[in-house]
Amino acid sequence: MATRGGTIGLVMHSPWSPDASDAQARMGEALAAVSRLPRERTQLLPGFLAAQEALGWLPRAAVEHVSEHTRVPVAEVYAIATGYSELRLTPPEPGAWYVCTGVACDMAGAGALLEATPDRTRAIDCQFLCALAPVVHDDAERLYGRVTAEDLQARLAEAAS
């Protein structure tokens, strides 16, 4: 458990819901994972990644904890975090699917996938699985290759049910 009661306290202010204790536990886990790292600037990115692994994104409390733990000012820590496209400073959309629109996937029909599922899919860049184009991933970053519009619609329907 993290030693920083103050930061954890931020979570306790969140409105009560059946998930709140779960969210609090995950925040505790995230802060503890950061606290286990050496207290050095070089651990900034490992700290972000450890927190994001536990939480799915980087809420303010987690960023502040990384800042305190590495003793790097919070403004600077934010400037660094925003430099990485895979660090999420806003919560992910649950249930969203991501369609690669890199050159290989585009030519293999990524556009048709997006058109067939307009509300639930977002365009993303190359996923480095170009030989299995077109490629999509779900909100847990599980990759699927050679996807057809029918496959994707079926997966979306399955996920919604």
Added chain:
Amino acid sequence: MTRVSPTPALARLRGDFPPVGRARVLVHRGTCGNAVGAEAVAAALRASMPGAAIAEGACDGACWAAPSATVQREAHSHRFARLDRGIPDELAACLAGQCDDEYAGRGEYGLLERVGRNDGSFGDVIGRGAYGAAAMAATLRPEQVIEAVAASGLTGRGGAHFATAQKWRLAAQHTGQKYLVVNAEEGEPGVFKDRHLIEGDPHRLIDGILVACRAAGVDTVFVYVNGQARNARAAFERALEDARAQGILDGAAFGGDPVTVEVRSGAGGYVCGDESVILNSIEGQRPVPRYKPPFATDEGLWGRPTVVNNVETLCAVSTVFDSPPPPTKLIPLSGAVSRPGLYEVPIDGNTTWTGVLATAGSAPGLVPGILLGGPSGRFVTPEEYEVPLTMRGLGAGGAVVLPRDADIAEVTRSLAAYNMRESCGECTPCREGTQRLVQLLEDVPANRERIAALIETLTEASLCQLGGMAGRPVASALESFPEAFEE
């Protein structure tokens, strides 16, 4: 070609792991296979062949075949493709020895030799050539190691093709704390070679790392792995544990000085593959490029001399003591071919695009062009298909084969838009110029003079090669496919 013979220390270590010899089915469960149902295939194989030896390994580079499995029986190796369509009876027959087909397409030696042909365990690779180079290097003086690499002509496979021996020499002349950073960021769209090498044969990378450390006098290594390449990271960490347990990292197994290896994950961004951005990232600074000079070999991590090498480069290092060392290049090939995947081709003056396209199942006559090098690349046109491939000309090697009806202007716009999104904003020519380039590409017909002037500014004045090369595919498209930009 003759492979370097094992040193006595290596021969002893190999003696601890006698080959098992039992025929087995190796299911290719790398990132590629798993994305197209290899998990279900593995389960189906286990259910249909109770008692058979069924192992799991990574993708063998034949991504087109996934989900697939290879029957391995002594020297016999037979891949069965697209097992999602059903498991053929021939597979069980082959395992039982009733089959003499042998699939062609991959040479005996090369960086892919063990990739997707082992189950990830140490015992499965040590008897098949692993650590030959590290064991050899430990018996040589650092200058001798550098000489061997220089003689092999090895150049950096990250794309810039700087002479590897020269880079090591620059670092070797410094004393005190030095670092090796392994660039496993692999963030160039269209490139998937380093992931395959690490997932499929991480011990080859460690072999190369140890040789580099010996040559440049380095004892501390950071391996910077693309944040999304989780399977690669996991495979590498497992291999590192095994190597450590065998005394390979602390000098106990082969002699030589101990090295410590730390794995770091990146977090996205094309520019994060630039070596100076990686140095900033590891230090905990903003992930933007540094001014060069000073070069990393003089002032790298925390101001200390640092060698940055690409994964494929270090894997190629593992072959430099073979005579003659095989100069091969990995080509991640995708697009309009029937067998997209990772190809390893000899760069010996005989390999051409015509040959590569034919191997990948495409009729060169139907291919209007190949995008080589993604957003920093250019278009190869049919006039070049017969010209022998060169190492430098291939860059990092990522190739997307265009279909007959390709909309070249649209592809060009999407590459320009990608560079605009990925511009880190640190320098004005690229921050403003990549946006302006996207706007200019919307005009039909294209205003060639203004585009040329803008590209000149990007090329000359950008801080790093993201901006420096951003105009390259645009200039290439305008030159090779002028009609695509007319009314």
